[in-house]
Amino acid sequence: MLYISENIQKVKEEIEEVRKRSLTGEPVELITVTKTFDVPIIEQAIDAGIKIIGENKVQELTSKIEQLNDKVIYHMIGNLQSNKVKYIYQDVALIHSLDRLSLAKEIEKRGKSTDDIVHCLVQVNIGKEKTKGGLYREEVLPFVEKMMEFPHIQIDGIMTVAPNTEDIKYLRSCFRNMVSLKEEIEREKFDRINMQYLSMGMSHDFEIAIEEGANMVRIGSKIFGNRDYSK
Numbered sequence: 001m002l003y004i005s006e007n008i009q010k011v012k013e014e015i016e017e018v019r020k021r022s023l024t025g026e027p028v029e030l031i032t033v034t035k036t037f038d039v040p041i042i043e044q045a046i047d048a049g050i051k052i053i054g055e056n057k058v059q060e061l062t063s064k065i066e067q068l069n070d071k072v073i074y075h076m077i078g079n080l081q082s083n084k085v086k087y088i089y090q091d092v093a094l095i096h097s098l099d100r101l102s103l104a105k106e107i108e109k110r111g112k113s114t115d116d117i118v119h120c121l122v123q124v125n126i127g128k129e130k131t132k133g134g135l136y137r138e139e140v141l142p143f144v145e146k147m148m149e150f151p152h153i154q155i156d157g158i159m160t161v162a163p164n165t166e167d168i169k170y171l172r173s174c175f176r177n178m179v180s181l182k183e184e185i186e187r188e189k190f191d192r193i194n195m196q197y198l199s200m201g202m203s204h205d206f207e208i209a210i211e212e213g214a215n216m217v218r219i220g221s222k223i224f225g226n227r228d229y230s231k
């Protein structure tokens with residue numbers, strides 16, 4: 001199954017090409033999204049050089065962590081129920097989906113209990129879509145400020161899942177809106193808040209996302225092919 005390593009190579013080259021012409025020229029971190037794909041396939045991707053995998057369901061994530069251990073770094077990228085924080089907070093390097101106070105309280109409680117700092121991105125629903133998680137743009141700054149009260153949460157940036165649209169102009173405006181939000185938060189110079197990551201861009205839109213300033217992209221189907229959710 002050579003195709004996986006070929007796809008990874010191709011994705012990496014495309015990322016690099018876009019990065020060079022992007023507004024910031026910053027390095028871009030690739031998060032390989034492995035949801036629905038089995039461990040042997042993920043192992044091929046690891047052999048092909050990927051360093052970080054993203055999963056969106058707690059049970060699937062913990063099962064993969066059990067099997068793959070420290071062969072790779074794990075990110076939680078999907079909606080996270082508060083009662084499941086305990087299963088993952090010590091094993092993931094980054095949670096991309098912090099989007100509400102109740103979840104922050106639970107993460108803080110768990111982090112405090114074991115003296116761990118939990119790294120998180122604040123998820124933003126930049127297109128204000130009913131079906132999507134994340135805070136609305138105008139809610140983000142006060143939320144980030146509130147996080148100062150939680151010493152076991154480290155905010156490392158913001159994340160979004162952009163609207164799935166053919167309207168490239170609108171899509172680009174959404175990504176720009178994320179960049180300006182990141183800059184607004186940076187200007188506040190909050191203690192302990194380190195706006196280093198802007199996680200946006202997936203298989204179908206990562207090029208535009210990087211052009212506008214994403215430095216973390218989450219790519220699944222472009223590497224592994226289409227997902228089969230019926231399994």
Ligand SMILES: *Cc1c(COP(=O)(O)O)cnc(C)c1O
Pocket residue numbers: 033035056077078161202203204218219220221222
């Ligand atoms: C599935 C998923 C991705 C990857 O989507 P692809 O279109 O397969 O690249 C990225 N981010 C999140 C939050 C996801 O759930």
